[in-house]
Amino acid sequence: MTHTIRIGAAAALLLCAGAAAQSIIVPPGLSIFPFAGQAAGQQPFASPKFGVIDAPFGAHMGWMLIAELAGNQVKLVDPMGNVFPYTSFAGLFPTGAFGTDIDGPVANVFLPGGMALPPTRGLFGGPVMEWVSEMGGAPLIQVMPGGPWIPWAPSPGNPGSAQLQFDRTPGFQYGGMMYISDWGMDGTDCIFRVNPAGGAAIFCPLAGLDPRYFTFDVSGGATGYGPNLLWVSSYATGQVFAITPQGIMMPPLAVLQPDLEGLAFGPGDPYFGPWLYACNLTRGRIDIVLPNGVVKPFVAGMPGAAYPMFVAHGPFAKFGNPTLYVADGGGSVWMILHCPGDYNNDSFVNGDDYDAFASDFEAGNPAADVNHDGFVNGDDYDEFAGHFESGC
Numbered sequence: 261m262t263h264t265i266r267i268g269a270a271a272a273l274l275l276c277a278g279a280a281a282q283s284i285i286v287p288p289g290l291s292i293f294p295f296a297g298q299a300a301g302q303q304p305f306a307s308p309k310f311g312v313i314d315a316p317f318g319a320h321m322g323w324m325l326i327a328e329l330a331g332n333q334v335k336l337v338d339p340m341g342n343v344f345p346y347t348s349f350a351g352l353f354p355t356g357a358f359g360t361d362i363d364g365p366v367a368n369v370f371l372p373g374g375m376a377l378p379p380t381r382g383l384f385g386g387p388v389m390e391w392v393s394e395m396g397g398a399p400l401i402q403v404m405p406g407g408p409w410i411p412w413a414p415s416p417g418n419p420g421s422a423q424l425q426f427d428r429t430p431g432f433q434y435g436g437m438m439y440i441s442d443w444g445m446d447g448t449d450c451i452f453r454v455n456p457a458g459g460a461a462i463f464c465p466l467a468g469l470d471p472r473y474f475t476f477d478v479s480g481g482a483t484g485y486g487p488n489l490l491w492v493s494s495y496a497t498g499q500v501f502a503i504t505p506q507g508i509m510m511p512p513l514a515v516l517q518p519d520l521e522g523l524a525f526g527p528g529d530p531y532f533g534p535w536l537y538a539c540n541l542t543r544g545r546i547d548i549v550l551p552n553g554v555v556k557p558f559v560a561g562m563p564g565a566a567y568p569m570f571v572a573h574g575p576f577a578k579f580g581n582p583t584l585y586v587a588d589g590g591g592s593v594w595m596i597l598h599c600p601g602d603y604n605n606d607s608f609v610n611g612d613d614y615d616a617f618a619s620d621f622e623a624g625n626p627a628a629d630v631n632h633d634g635f636v637n638g639d640d641y642d643e644f645a646g647h648f649e650s651g652c
Contacts, residue, residue, distance in 0.1 A: 284559065284560070284561040284562060285557075285559060285560045285561055286558070286559055286596060286607060287531075287558065287607075288605050288606055288607055289531055289598055289602065289605035289606075289607065290531055290596055290597065290598055290607060291596070291597065291598070291599050291602065291607055291652070292559065292562075292594055292595070292596045293594065293595050293596075293597075294592060294594055295337075295341045295585060295592075295593045295594055295595040296324075296326075296337045296341040296342070296343050296592065296593040297343065297591050297592035297593055298590070298591035298592045299563075299588075299591070299592035299594065300341055300592065302341075302342075302343060303343070304590075304591030304592070305326060305328055305331070305335070305343070305587075305590075305591050305592065305593070306328045306329070306330035306331030306591075307328060307329040307330035307331070307356070307589060307590065307591075308326045308327070308328060308329075308566070308567075308587040308588070308589065308590075308591070308592070308593060309326075309327050309328070309329045309357070309358055309359075309566055309567055309587060309589060310326075310327045310357075310358060310359045310360045310423065310424075310522075310566075310567050310587070311324055311325060311326045311327065311360065311567055311569050311585070311587055311593070312324075312325050312360050312361055312362055312366055312368065312390070312569070313325075313366055313367040313368040313569055313571050313574075313576055313585075314362060314366060314367065315364070315365035315366055315367050315379075315574075316367060316573070316574040316575065318362075318364070318365065318366075318367075318388075319364070319387070319388035319405040320336075320362065320388075320390060320403075320405055321336065321338075322367075322574070322575070323336045323337060323338050323339070324336070324337040324338075324569070324576065324585070324593075325337075325346065325360060325362075325390060326343075326587060326593065327357035327358060327359065327360045327392060328356070328357055329356040329357060329358060329395070329589075330356060331352075331356070331357070332352040332353040332354070332355060332356055332357060333345070333346070333347045333348040333352055333353060333357060334346050334347045334357055334360060334390070334392060334403060334407075337593065339575035339576050341593075345407075346403075346407040347392075347401075347403055347407045347408075347409050348407075349407050349408075350407055350408045350409050353392070353394055353398070353401060353409070354394065354396075354398040354399070354411075355394045355395040355396040355398040355420070356394060356395040356396075357392050357393075357394060357401075358392075358393045358394060358395060358420065358421060358422050358423070358424075359392065359393040359421060359422055359423040359424030359425070359440065359441075360390060360391065360392045360393070360424060361390070361391055361424050361425045361426050361438075362387070362388075362389070362390050362391075363379075363380050363382060363383075363384045363385055363386065363387060363388075363389045363390075363391060363426060364379040364380060364382060364386070364387025364388060364389070365378075365379035365387060366379075367571050367573065367574045367576060368524075368569045368570055368571050369428055369478055370478070370527060370570075370572055370573075371478065371479055371482075371528075372479055372482070372483055372525070372526070372527060372528025372534035373527065373528045373529075373572075374527050374528070374529070374572030374573055374582065376573070377428060377478055378428075379428070380426040380427070380428055380436065381426075381427075381432060381436035383436060383437075383456045384426070384438060384456050385402060388404070388405050389402055389403065389404065390402075390403035391403070391412070391424055391438070392409075392424070393415065393417070393420070393421035393422065393423070393424040393440055394415060394420060394421065395419070395420040396419055396420045397414075397415050397417065397418060397419060397420055398411075398415055398420070399411035399412060399413060399414055399415055400412045400413050400414075400415055400421070400424070400440075400454075400458075412458060413454070413458025413459075413460075414458070414460075415440075416440060416442065416452045416454065416460030417440065417441075417442040417443070417444075417448075417452070418442060418444065418446075418448045419443075419444050420442075420443070420444075421440045421441065421442065421443075421452075422440075422441045422442070422443040422471075422472045422473065423439075423440065423441040423471075423472065423473045423474050424438065424439070424440050425438075425439055425474065425475070425476065426438055426439070427439065427476060428476055428478050429476050429477070429478055429480065429489045430478070430480040433480075433489060433505045434453075434476070434489070434490060434505055435453070435505075437453050437454060437455060438453070438454040438455075439451055439452065439453055439454070439463065439474070439490070440452045440454060440460070441471045441472060441473065441474055441492070442471070443470050443471065443472050443495065444470060445468055445469075445470040445495070445496045446467070446468065447467045447468065448467070449465070449466045449467050449468060449469050449470055449471060450462045450463070450464060450465045450466050450467075450471070451463045451464045451466065451471060451474065451490075451492065451503065451507075453507075463503070463507045464503045464507045464508070464509055466492070466494075466509065468496060469494040469495075469496050469497060469499065470494060470495040470496040471492045471493070471494055471495070472493065472495045472520075472521050473492070473493050473520075473521050473522050473523055473567070474490060474491060474492040474493070474503075474523065475490075475491050475523040475524055475525065476489050476490055476491070477489040477490075477491060477525060478525070479525070479534070483525070483528070483534040483535075483551070484551035485502070485513075485536065485551050486502065486551075487504075488502035488503065488504045488505070488510055489502070489505075490502060490503040490504075490505075491503075491523055491536065492523075493520040493521060493522070493523050493538060494518075494520060495518065495519055495520055495521060495541075496518060497515065497518060498515050498516040498517045498518045498519075498520045498540075499512040499514075499515050499516075499520075500512060500513050500514045500515075500516065500520070500523070500536070500538055500549050501513060513549060513551075513553050514549045514553045514554075514555050516538060516540065516547055516549075516555060517540060517543060519540050519541050519542040519543060520538055520539070520540055520541075521539050521540065521541045521565070521566050521567065521589070522537075522538070522539040522565070522566055522567035522568045522586075522587075523536060523537065523538055523539070523568070524536075524537050524568040524569065524570055524584075525537070525570070526570060526582075526584075527570050527571075527572040527582040529572070529581075529582045531581075531582070531598045532570065532582055532584065533548075535548045535549070535550055535551075536548070536549045536550075537549075537558065537568050537584075539565035539566060539567065539568055539586065540565055541564050541565060541566050541589045542564065543565075544560065544561060544562035544563055544564050544565055544588075545557065545558075545559060545560045545561075545562065545565060546558045546559040546562075546565050546568065546586070559596070562586070562588060562594065563588050563590050563592070564588040564589040564590045565586055565588060565589070566586070566587045566588060566589035567586070567587045567589075568584060568585070568586050569584070569585040569586075569587075570582060570583070570584050570585075571583055571585070578595065578597050578652075579597070579599070579600050579647070579652070581597050581598050581600070582597070582598075583595055583596070583597040584596040584597070599647065599651075599652035600630065600643075600644070600647040600652065601613060601644070601647035601648045601650065601651060601652050602652075603616050603617045603644065604616045609648065609651050609652060613648065614648060617630075617644050617648075620636075621636060621640065621641060621644075624636050628640055628644075630643045630644045630647075631643050
């Protein structure tokens with residue numbers, strides 16, 4: 261068989277995107293694909309930073325929303341990777357779009373294993389509103405379904421706000437409020453807490469750390485990361501650390517390289533696990549930080565890695581499998597997943613997979629139950645063949 265696809269060989273696509281000639285490395289059983297933007301042969305994003313995936317059938321079309329730092333807007337991405345303007349129909353934002361979240365249910369926040377969580381408390385305008393933070397001290401933005409937007413409250417950041425996220429922890433241990441990071445590597449760096457009236461107060465001072473990104477451990481610490489559920493990355497130092505519900509910075513769990521940006525917890529499946537993933541913007545790598553502080557490499561050789569978004573259910577979970585989307589900070593969004601055609605988990609789809617499946621199928625081994633219906637029969641053969649022919 262000559263039908264071969266090595267998605268680690270997507271380095272050729274990086275060359276087309278003007279990136280350095282590097283190999284993309286992923287663990288066995290996972291593959292990386294260009295999903296949207298420049299690497300996928302489309303119009304480049306204008307520095308895609310944060311993103312959020314609306315809940316299936318949600319008010320924002322159930323699609324991915326990407327904040328463009330250099331584009332001063334939010335764009336929509338459908339499950340096939342097609343990109344559409346969204347907020348620009350109402351005009352461009354005053355400055356670059358940085359952080360974004362939805363005050364309500366989203367697809368990329370879940371308990372390990374993919375189980376859906378309750379949404380936010382809905383204190384900030386109801387579950388349909390998207391919120392965007394900006395560069396340069398410009399106001400926080402409220403986005404209504406369909407893309408109309410209005411300035412909402414002054415930005416508390418100096419020189420601007422980066423990450424924006426709502427507390428979704430069990431029992432709302434951080435008050436159910438909006439949290440914003442103040443970046444810039446100066447004496448004003450901190451995490452702000454914003455109340456529904458738009459008032460901002462310093463929650464945790466982090467002078468000189470440039471805390472660009474943070475995420476909440478919505479498992480409540482059940483996966484071993486301890487009782488403190490707000491996790492922060494330092495762009496200046498590479499530290500990954502927790503902040504208590506009382507606003508106290510804890511000692512770093514791990515220290516990676518500087519330029520560290522996005523953080524996200526995995527969905528708890530066999531391929532990604534429930535671990536904490538950390539993205540490095542300039543070095544184009546993603547690492548796993550285990551609960552004991554050990555750091556394991558996950559991906560190297562990307563053109564950039566800014567913000568990770570896991571999804572376990574809905575149309576963005578490709579082939580029904582948990583999928584990781586990564587905005588690279590340059591011009592593209594990538595996706596990493598297990599391909600059903602990669603039967604032997606070596607990150608290739610080729611004749612070895614076909615032979616391994618055929619052997620298990622002929623023997624009636626449970627491993628050949630591709631559709632997981634409890635039987636090994638022609639339905640499994642047809643489904644595997646379809647994935648094999650498509651390359652995934």
